[in-house]
Amino acid sequence: MNCTGFERELRRAVERRDRSVPTDLREHAAECPRCAALWEQHDVLEHAVAAWKRHVPAADLADRVMAHWAFDAGAERSARLVAVDRSQPSQSDGNGCPIAAAPARTAASTRTVERKPGSRIMVAVALAVLAALLSPLWWQPDQPPGVGAPRVAQDQPSLEATRPEPGRAEVADAVVVNQPPPGPREPAVRLDAAVRDAGSAWLGLASQAGGTVREMSAFLPERALASALRPDTEPAASREPARWTETLQRELEPISRDVGKAMDFLREAVPAGNGRAL
Amino acid sequence: MNDDAALVQRCLEGDEAGMRALVERYQGIVFGVCYRMLGQREDAEDVAQDVFLRVFRSLHRWDAERPLKPWLLTIAANRCRTALERRSRQPVPSEAADRRVCEDGRSRGSELAEELQLALATLRDDYRMCFVLFYEQELSCSRIGEILGCPEGTVKTWLHRARKELAEFLTRRGVTPAAHVASQQAAG
Numbered sequence: 001m002n003c004t005g006f007e008r009e010l011r012r013a014v015e016r017r018d019r020s021v022p023t024d025l026r027e028h029a030a031e032c033p034r035c036a037a038l039w040e041q042h043d044v045l046e047h048a049v050a051a052w053k054r055h056v057p058a059a060d061l062a063d064r065v066m067a068h069w070a071f072d073a074g075a076e077r078s079a080r081l082v083a084v085d086r087s088q089p090s091q092s093d094g095n096g097c098p099i100a101a102a103p104a105r106t107a108a109s110t111r112t113v114e115r116k117p118g119s120r121i122m123v124a125v126a127l128a129v130l131a132a133l134l135s136p137l138w139w140q141p142d143q144p145p146g147v148g149a150p151r152v153a154q155d156q157p158s159l160e161a162t163r164p165e166p167g168r169a170e171v172a173d174a175v176v177v178n179q180p181p182p183g184p185r186e187p188a189v190r191l192d193a194a195v196r197d198a199g200s201a202w203l204g205l206a207s208q209a210g211g212t213v214r215e216m217s218a219f220l221p222e223r224a225l226a227s228a229l230r231p232d233t234e235p236a237a238s239r240e241p242a243r244w245t246e247t248l249q250r251e252l253e254p255i256s257r258d259v260g261k262a263m264d265f266l267r268e269a270v271p272a273g274n275g276r277a278l
Numbered sequence: 279m280n281d282d283a284a285l286v287q288r289c290l291e292g293d294e295a296g297m298r299a300l301v302e303r304y305q306g307i308v309f310g311v312c313y314r315m316l317g318q319r320e321d322a323e324d325v326a327q328d329v330f331l332r333v334f335r336s337l338h339r340w341d342a343e344r345p346l347k348p349w350l351l352t353i354a355a356n357r358c359r360t361a362l363e364r365r366s367r368q369p370v371p372s373e374a375a376d377r378r379v380c381e382d383g384r385s386r387g388s389e390l391a392e393e394l395q396l397a398l399a400t401l402r403d404d405y406r407m408c409f410v411l412f413y414e415q416e417l418s419c420s421r422i423g424e425i426l427g428c429p430e431g432t433v434k435t436w437l438h439r440a441r442k443e444l445a446e447f448l449t450r451r452g453v454t455p456a457a458h459v460a461s462q463q464a465a466g
Binding site: 011014015040041042049052053054056057058059061062064066068069070 | 294297298301302305306308309310313319322323326327330331334389390391392393394395413414416419434437438441442444445446448449453454
């Protein structure tokens with residue numbers, strides 16, 4: 001037998017689990033040092049495998065598998081299983097360690113429940129910080145707290161100063177408005193102030209926009225302005241900035257009329273006593 | 279096999295006693311494979327539990343004409359491979375790894391069986407599974423091929439490579455026939 005034959009026969013013996021070693025294999029291993037080393041390794045491994053197979057750790061998985069299965073199946077089955085487990089004495093594995101009847105997922109659920117108080121605290125802290133950040137929007141330290149009332153009263157003097165005083169009664173009324181309200185705020189006064197604010201803001205915005213456009217047209221060169229505004233429709237001689245601003249004013253007139261109508265309507269809609277400032 | 283079919287039928291009907299009986303019948307096989315593959319008792323118990331839960335969920339797909347044990351071992355092999363892949367993705371702290379090796383060396387060094395278990399941990403997963411199924415479960419190479427989903431020739435190649443690497447590991451660790459005989463005489 002040669003070395004190739006020795007290896008082939010050894011592999012076959014392993015695959016067939018044949019422990020009876022042919023004599024020709026032994027004879028060749030005694031003559032060949034290389035195959036003797038292979039034979040020695042085979043011998044060690046066979047002994048190790050035999051010892052390894054005897055050394056099998058025991059495990060009792062029935063309780064934990066059934067507990068987990070019951071947990072998965074639902075609360076009703078789980079409760080029934082817990083009742084069965086309590087009626088039985090505690091079991092232990094081969095090493096004397098008690099077997100945990102509770103499923104692994106129960107521990108995870110417990111961790112989830114334990115996390116909840118922390119998350120609640122975090123939410124409470126976040127809400128407190130949010131409230132602290134937003135508090136300046138509705139409360140000012142030099143005025144009594146109220147929903148919107150101090151802001152309307154503060155804006156009142158500037159509006160009053162821009163308008164002529166028809167009489168003493170109106171001055172007295174304005175003074176009353178500047179004072180802190182004694183009781184609950186009247187909705188009509190707030191609506192009046194809101195209308196005045198909105199109307200003033202709209203008119204101011206419209207006039208400011210018109211003025212800005214006029215100023216811009218004054219700074220721009222005539223040719224560039226004309227070509228930018230009317231590129232191809234008119235001849236070059238007719239492209240003058242003055243005409244263009246007049247055209248713009250003409251185009252804005254309907255909007256201005258609409259705004260005027262809206263303001264007239266609001267003046268009529270607000271009661272006479274409260275809409276005096278308009 | 280008929281006994282297995284009857285047991286499976288009880289499980290499919292929701293009989294908890296039948297399910298418990300199935301676990302008790304096969305837990306040694308399943309846990310043995312898991313323990314040999316994973317090398318740690320806690321991990322092996324978790325994976326074996328997972329195997330049985332999956333078996334319960336998949337029992338309706340089992341072919342009653344075929345034996346139950348290879349089907350169970352196929353599921354166990356898949357779960358072990360998944361657990362090993364998950365373990366390989368997790369970073370292991372070097373201190374914990376060193377401590378595990380030291381503990382292994384201290385507690386298992388004198389035992390031949392534990393030397394082999396230690397050597398198994400160094401094998402490739404495919405080789406280790408092949409070796410465990412061949413020696414622990416005493417399955418044929420063709421059956422192992424069915425379980426692992428590979429040809430019989432591949433199984434034989436893996437088996438002999440596993441044997442070669444294990445033998446070299448044991449030799450490096452000083453495990454020789456003479457040392458083995460000496461330790462047996464000392465123990466006797």
